[in-house]
Amino acid sequence: MQNYQLNHLDQLESEAIYIMREVAGQFEKPALLFSGGKDSIVLVHLALKAFRPGRLPFPLVHVDTGHNFEEVLQFRDYLANKLGEKLIVRKVEDTIQRQHLTEPKGKFASRNALQTYTLLETIEEFGFDACIGGARRDEEKARAKERIFSVRDEFGQWNPKLQRPELWNTYNGKVAKGENVRVFPISNWTELDVWNYIRRENIELPSIYFAHERTCVEFQNQLVALSEFVQLEPSDKVVKVGVRYRTVGDMTCTAAVPSQARTLDEVINEITVTRTSERGETRIDDRASEAAMEDRKRNGYF
Amino acid sequence: MDILRFITAGSVDDGKSTLIGRLLYDSKSIMVDHLETLEKQSKNKNEDGIDLALLTDGLRAEREQGITIDVAYKYFTTPKRKFIIADAPGHVQYTRNMVTGASNSDLIIILVDARHGVAEQTRRHTLIASILAIPNVVVAVNKMDLVGFSEDVFNNILIDYHALIKDMNFRSVQFIPLSALNGDNIVEKSEKITWYEGVSLLDYLETIPLENAINLEISRFPVQYVVRPQTPELHDYRGYAGAIRSGIYRVGDKIQVLPSGLESTITKIEIGEKEVQEAFAPQSVILHLADDIDISRGDLIVRTEENNQPTLSKEIEAVLCWMDDSKPLAKGNKYLLQLNTRTVRAIVQEVEYKIDVHSLEKIQAPEKVLLNDLVKVKLKTAQVLAYDSYKTLRENGGAILIDETSHTTVGACMLE
Numbered sequence: 274m275q276n277y278q279l280n281h282l283d284q285l286e287s288e289a290i291y292i293m294r295e296v297a298g299q300f301e302k303p304a305l306l307f308s309g310g311k312d313s314i315v316l317v318h319l320a321l322k323a324f325r326p327g328r329l330p331f332p333l334v335h336v337d338t339g340h341n342f343e344e345v346l347q348f349r350d351y352l353a354n355k356l357g358e359k360l361i362v363r364k365v366e367d368t369i370q371r372q373h374l375t376e377p378k379g380k381f382a383s384r385n386a387l388q389t390y391t392l393l394e395t396i397e398e399f400g401f402d403a404c405i406g407g408a409r410r411d412e413e414k415a416r417a418k419e420r421i422f423s424v425r426d427e428f429g430q431w432n433p434k435l436q437r438p439e440l441w442n443t444y445n446g447k448v449a450k451g452e453n454v455r456v457f458p459i460s461n462w463t464e465l466d467v468w469n470y471i472r473r474e475n476i477e478l479p480s481i482y483f484a485h486e487r488t489c490v491e492f493q494n495q496l497v498a499l500s501e502f503v504q505l506e507p508s509d510k511v512v513k514v515g516v517r518y519r520t521v522g523d524m525t526c527t528a529a530v531p532s533q534a535r536t537l538d539e540v541i542n543e544i545t546v547t548r549t550s551e552r553g554e555t556r557i558d559d560r561a562s563e564a565a566m567e568d569r570k571r572n573g574y575f
Numbered sequence: 576m577d578i579l580r581f582i583t584a585g586s587v588d589d590g591k592s593t594l595i596g597r598l599l600y601d602s603k604s605i606m607v608d609h610l611e612t613l614e615k616q617s618k619n620k621n622e623d624g625i626d627l628a629l630l631t632d633g634l635r636a637e638r639e640q641g642i643t644i645d646v647a648y649k650y651f652t653t654p655k656r657k658f659i660i661a662d663a664p665g666h667v668q669y670t671r672n673m674v675t676g677a678s679n680s681d682l683i684i685i686l687v688d689a690r691h692g693v694a695e696q697t698r699r700h701t702l703i704a705s706i707l708a709i710p711n712v713v714v715a716v717n718k719m720d721l722v723g724f725s726e727d728v729f730n731n732i733l734i735d736y737h738a739l740i741k742d743m744n745f746r747s748v749q750f751i752p753l754s755a756l757n758g759d760n761i762v763e764k765s766e767k768i769t770w771y772e773g774v775s776l777l778d779y780l781e782t783i784p785l786e787n788a789i790n791l792e793i794s795r796f797p798v799q800y801v802v803r804p805q806t807p808e809l810h811d812y813r814g815y816a817g818a819i820r821s822g823i824y825r826v827g828d829k830i831q832v833l834p835s836g837l838e839s840t841i842t843k844i845e846i847g848e849k850e851v852q853e854a855f856a857p858q859s860v861i862l863h864l865a866d867d868i869d870i871s872r873g874d875l876i877v878r879t880e881e882n883n884q885p886t887l888s889k890e891i892e893a894v895l896c897w898m899d900d901s902k903p904l905a906k907g908n909k910y911l912l913q914l915n916t917r918t919v920r921a922i923v924q925e926v927e928y929k930i931d932v933h934s935l936e937k938i939q940a941p942e943k944v945l946l947n948d949l950v951k952v953k954l955k956t957a958q959v960l961a962y963d964s965y966k967t968l969r970e971n972g973g974a975i976l977i978d979e980t981s982h983t984t985v986g987a988c989m990l991e
């Protein structure tokens with residue numbers, strides 16, 4: 274007898290495709306936020322499954338902080354080009370000039386907070402009413418309560434108290450003018466689900482997800498890539514080590530993981546046994562305060 | 576490996592947070608850095624050791640007030656299953672959050688404090704589970720350590736609970752005596768509860784059959800989006816994209832499009848650009864039909880050769896949970912009603928009665944319908960809706976009401 278049970282990856286895939294199509298069905302001007310990181314690469318893969326042989330009903334949009342890894346930017350352009358889909362890039366640098374923003378200072382000065390300004394500018398420039406993002410609920414405590422369709426006001430702000438009830442598989446995409454919705458199709462995926470899906474579907478990733486030699490600065494037990502954006506001090510310990518990245522953000526606030534895992538299987542083996550969370554191991558920005566993510570989200574951050 | 580989605584419910588202090596914390600902790604789903612934060616916070620609270628309950632608290636306001644307000648989703652995986660927990664608050668003023676969490680759940684864990692037995696909250700949570708048609712119930716009788724692991728206490732709760740649900744229709748009801756704090760019967764079978772012959776909670780969650788979670792007898796396919804590439808090579812390509820909500824569709828099936836009633840035959844089924852001969856719920860697919868008929872988002876494609884056809888009507892009765900905290904529901908109000916992909920205008924024709932969530936009695940013609948109220952209503956829609964009774968087919972019987980001015984979701988309707 275035929276087995277009419279879907280395994281967990283098929284269920285998650287089907288749900289994500291359904292959510293993408295709801296975006297296409299309900300909104301006038303959606304966009305897919307594409308950073309070249311693994312979660313957004315998976316989003317693009319899912320979008321292809323949802324809309325091919327048609328074209329994607331939305332452009333890919335990247336907010337470039339200017340502190341991105343070169344390998345990732347190259348991959349971003351390569352993928353958009355290969356698929357023949359539209360890629361819109363907006364630079365934080367330009368927003369800084371236009372809005373006279375102050376650059377954060379310090380050792381690992383991060384433009385993480387500034388990218389919110391560019392994102393909001395871009396949303397306004399194109400009149401996007403929905404932005405699809407690759408955030409997952411397992412990443413962080415504030416994210417655990419985020420809706421799949423998450424409404425943001427004119428200032429891009431998220432108000433955890435005013436979230437809409439979200440029932441069954443019914444997503445309410447109605448918004449007032451000026452408001453927009455952030456949509457998270459892989460909300461219910463865990464980090465390991467993403468990796469297992471990448472393996473199953475044979476999805477290409479930028480090289481920095483696999484072990485390579487890199488010159489890093491050791492900081493509070495974390496390894497930060499040495500780059501022109503990091504201010505070295507004489508006391509700093511600079512080391513050349515085998516590392517891979519578990520997440521990809523700004524060079525200044527993403528830490529590398531010591532690793533020898535050169536293949537997808539080896540990476541998945543390492544992640545399966547690790548007892549440190551994805552953000553805990555790789556994000557310097559979350560350490561500032563217990564509620565760091567919640568505060569950033571209120572201000573329009575993804 | 577498949578997925579079990581469940582919700583946990585209990586009165587304040589029954590040990591819900593401790594229980595979830597225990598499941599996550601013992602299944603090694605809590606990461607070291609999160610544990611460190613927990614230890615720090617536990618110290619802040621002047622408690623020794625780790626307070627497992629802190630794990631499930633998300634937002635700062637909640638941390639400060641020390642209560643759970645919203646629905647938070649938690650994930651853990653064992654070699655057998657992936658689990659998605661909807662952690663919803665228990666107080667009566669958060670009924671809407673519980674309804675939200677319950678809408679997607681295959682199972683509910685209802686916590687009962689062994690010392691207090693079946694309480695007012697237990698009744699309310701069970702009623703909501705029944706209205707939302709959650710198929711499986713686990714009654715977790717917690718804090719058994721405080722009643723000397725007594726079999727009599729457990730059996731009395733079992734008898735009381737059976738009386739409570741005698742008119743309700745759950746597929747399965749399981750009772751498990753446990754102590755969340757000490758981990759008795761959570762992951763491993765307790766050595767202290769020797770008289771209990773069943774399995775541990777986790778064992779039960781890992782093995783409860785899910786084959787019947789989705790109805791495969793009745794086929795419902797709401798059209799989400801029409802894929803029309805309109806390129807020279809794919810000039811005639813026209814595919815209807817959507818997720819099969821229930822049932823099975825095969826190439827060659829005769830179908831009908833509702834509400835228009837137009838008929839055709841399935842000529843091709845695609846899943847992510849691969850052709851298949853059949854597809855089933857909850858797969859996301861693209862259907863192709865033999866005839867070029869008018870179909871758009873919001874239409875429902877059903878198989879003509881099935882006995883169970885949806886109701887086609889503009890007059891709809893429903894049990895409704897009111898979710899707006901700023902405006903009451905009243906007769907004559909107009910809303911948008913969204914059922915799967917179809918959205919129509921609807922007017923409230925009558926509020927028949929309100930269900931008292933404590934006594935479970937019906938209060939006829941209530942004066943006001945406020946946040947968290949459960950009421951029976953008659954709605955009239957501007958266009959015909961093709962729907963099923965929620966009791967028979969959850970997948971095509973749950974609709975939301977949207978306020979056209981605030982755009983927010985204000986009601987959950989279980990159609991009859």
Ligand SMILES: Nc1nc2c(ncn2[C@@H]2O[C@H](COP(=O)(O)OP(=O)(O)O)[C@@H](O)[C@H]2O)c(=O)[nH]1
Pocket residue numbers: 585586587588589590591592593594628717718719720721753754755756757
């Ligand atoms: N003795 C005992 N205490 C428990 C048990 N489970 C939870 N508690 C305690 O009951 C109190 C309330 O638990 P908590 O998980 O916060 O309850 P919630 O309000 O339902 O989330 C806490 O002090 C727990 O330590 C149990 O099995 N035995």
